[in-house]
Amino acid sequence: MATELGPVSVLVERGKAVRILLGVYIQPAEFIDPFKKQLDEYFNGSRKILDFPVRIEGSRFQKRVWEIVRRIPYGAVITYGEIAKVLNTSPRAVGMALSKNLLPIYIPCHRVIAKDGLGGFSEGLAWKKFLLKVEGAVL
DNA sequence: TTGTTTTGTCTAT
């Protein structure tokens, strides 16, 4: 599938998504099919929650951060500092964990922004803006 | 507004 910012691909292992790539097309296309429909719906605004099997690997800290991010409602945003406060850690560490997220959109790290600004995004800030726009988030 | 300091985690020596 493609967006205004380019193609989106899903890397799959044993039926589970292990990585979502923004702006990259991976062959063969049939690997994408089980996930294509949900992502298409997400991009046209008719789907708010991605629900397919995934395999997530990371340190205990990373998983705790990602778990919190998973619970951020569609269209809502919170700051790195707010997550840090919940986990009793630093905003810097939260950003570090998010930068290692291999499943953007499924783990909606685009909903985490800086106190005054957008913060960063692994696949480029244009994607972060695009995803927030799709969700109609108010900043 | 701008610099400077503080901060926790990860990666690579």
Added chain:
DNA sequence: ATAGACAAAACAA
């Protein structure tokens, strides 16, 4: 063990 990087925040001036 240790040093440097990093998608941030708080503070001083």
